[in-house]
Amino acid sequence: xxxxxxxxxxxxxxxxxxxxxxxxxxxxxxxxxxxxxxxxxxxxxxxxxxxxxxxxxxxxxxxxxxxxxxxxxxxxxxxxxxxxxxxxxxxxxxxxxxxxxxxxxxxxxxxxxxxxxxxxxxxxxxxxxxxxxxxxxxxxxxxxxxxxxxxxxxxxxxxxxxx
Amino acid sequence: xxxxxxxxxxxxxxxxxxxxxxxxxxxxxxxxxxxxxxxxxxxxxxxxxxxxxxxxxxxxxxxxxxxxxxxxxxxxxxxxxxxxxxxxxxxxxxxxxxxxxxxxxxxxxxxxxxxxxxxxxxxxxxxxxxxxxxxxxxxxx
Numbered sequence: 256x257x258x259x260x261x262x263x264x265x266x267x268x269x270x271x272x273x274x275x276x277x278x279x280x281x282x283x284x285x286x287x288x289x290x291x292x293x294x295x296x297x298x299x300x301x302x303x304x305x306x307x308x309x310x311x312x313x314x315x316x317x318x319x320x321x322x323x324x325x326x327x328x329x330x331x332x333x334x335x336x337x338x339x340x341x342x343x344x345x346x347x348x349x350x351x352x353x354x355x356x357x358x359x360x361x362x363x364x365x366x367x368x369x370x371x372x373x374x375x376x377x378x379x380x381x382x383x384x385x386x387x388x389x390x391x392x393x394x395x396x397x398x399x400x401x402x403x404x405x406x407x408x409x410x411x412x413x414x415x416x417x418x
Numbered sequence: 419x420x421x422x423x424x425x426x427x428x429x430x431x432x433x434x435x436x437x438x439x440x441x442x443x444x445x446x447x448x449x450x451x452x453x454x455x456x457x458x459x460x461x462x463x464x465x466x467x468x469x470x471x472x473x474x475x476x477x478x479x480x481x482x483x484x485x486x487x488x489x490x491x492x493x494x495x496x497x498x499x500x501x502x503x504x505x506x507x508x509x510x511x512x513x514x515x516x517x518x519x520x521x522x523x524x525x526x527x528x529x530x531x532x533x534x535x536x537x538x539x540x541x542x543x544x545x546x547x548x549x550x551x552x553x554x555x556x557x558x559x
Contacts, residue, residue, distance in 0.1 A: 295469030
């Protein structure tokens with residue numbers, strides 16, 4: 256299960272770097288692509304940053320209980336923006352649309368190799384994970400922020416000797 | 419013009435005088451030492467992003483400081499207010515190349531109180547003549 260989470264994140268991160276290299280954030284002094292797995296951040300982390308994608312892992316269950324061991328796991332990608340000061344926040348909607356576009360772009364194609372990252376380097380596990388097309392929620396307007404959540408269902412085969 | 423007629427806003431170094439006064443005030447109140455835990459700059463590599471490599475940190479001692487235990491949160495968790503002297507904090511911040519001390523404090527991992535690391539939730543400051551004199555940190559369990 257952990258390999259699925261890690262592979263999904265790393266693939267989306269690398270795709271974000273390719274499709275929108277300017278979308279970066281700085282956390283703890285390090286500049287990185289603006290995509291974060293919430294559960295991998297320290298408990299003392301501050302509130303979510305603007306203009307960054309946060310991955311929240313949810314429930315997992317058998318995908319087709321009668322047909323095999325394949326499982327599905329929910330992933331919610333949340334993000335928000337308050338626009339730019341130069342435009343007095345009037346570009347909040349455009350900023351959100353830009354984030355929407357990035358999410359659509361990085362979610363396709365909806366599959367990638369599954370790798371084990373527990374040793375610090377990627378070890379190919381010889382299988383793939385795949386996921387549903389993203390489902391976008393309604394806008395969440397909480398001035399000064401404008402945000403959204405996107406749901407994706409990730410499918411994978413658990414490997415008993417994997418963490 | 420007699421010196422007493424010079425407006426206070428024109429007295430050079432007036433901010434520094436109040437900063438020294440604030441520092442001596444904290445020392446008079448007991449001037450205890452607190453420990454601030456700072457996260458080292460992240461390497462930003464995949465292992466740290468995946469939660470495999472823990473962030474390293476270092477502890478910095480700051481004195482004088484005054485610690486007030488304030489009303490707990492609604493859920494009963496303890497809250498502290500720590501008052502720090504800007505005069506004492508400035509050279510430490512300078513050694514880290516910090517220009518915005520309030521943000522730097524907010525980005526720290528927290529302060530130690532009775533063996534527990536308490537994250538800082540709010541930082542405010544008291545300034546006079548554009549010179550910071552005191553920093554007020556609110557930390558919670």
